[in-house]
Amino acid sequence: MDIFEAIHTRRSIRHYKSTPVSDKNIDIILEAAHWAPSWNNTQCARFIVIKDNHTKAKLAETLPHNNPAAVAINTAPVVIVACAELKKSGFMGGQVKTDKGDWFMFDVALAMQNLTLAAHALGLGTVHVGLFDSEKVAQILNVPDGFTVVEMMPLGVPADEGKTSRRKELAEIAFYESWGKTIV
């Protein structure tokens, strides 16, 4: 799939078919995530691939009550749990280097955008799920100290097309030479 087609036709998918995802496709998707760049090549991102229904049910219980994303986590054939090693990205010699502190959120997101685009090109849908009790997920999956759980991403064949979120006009978000200047 062409890169621009992938970027413009990807949608957040909240309903999945039970069709299994092949291990080969999971490998391709994880490799795509791994090829994202990272702060000083520190590679803080980690991924846990969940297919076990009992584990998915426990993960779904960490979401707020009645959150619809719980259904997606329970029914998608695969859930990718994205984690990060702390105090690597944005650090040098153990010292934080910018006013942003730890850049793990930035680096995990770079990887997850590759992952979603790769999945979409293989006919697989995804959605970002960030609203859950990350400490409970860490306990369920034995994530050790020094790492944190960032997000959970259901993965599978879409059962619907997803919706197109309304975007702001480009003139509202892109400026030229200085903040607020919308004319080139």
Place this chain on the structure above:
Amino acid sequence: MDIFEAIHTRRSIRHYKSTPVSDKNIDIILEAAHWAPSWNNTQCARFIVIKDNHTKAKLAETLPHNNPAAVAINTAPVVIVACAELKKSGFMGGQVKTDKGDWFMFDVALAMQNLTLAAHALGLGTVHVGLFDSEKVAQILNVPDGFTVVEMMPLGVPADEGKTSRRKELAEIAFYESWGKTIV
């Protein structure tokens, strides 16, 4: 360009030709960034396109002394400055919703990964520059209160191929069903 080719052949580019980047290509690249998803569609990311050499020189001065990225910022025909609106991503009703606080770093990175892939498909190189005085950059570009400068990204025709950063093995970063389990 195929999505997998884009993901696997993109390199961080630190040397640029002076060849101008067309306004049409800048538009295509910004649209690609804008099509990344965001927390509850809050769209916190903003972009400032810098071509003016005097402004680029001032931006380069916000980097640590002798940082080689300053040359890239001075010599690339375009610098994209990525900013974010604070207290939108990761918030609901003005309240932070997760232990990660503000998710602006995550959402800006999703957009910037689209941006780098789109640029690469158009024959243009990029590199993430995160190590600089973001308050000084905000002053130079008149970024208002409530927004922050996240990163600067030189953009232009590559003057070299860039280097391939050594990656960890997939078995070091991807687990199955539980942390540390490397066999499916």
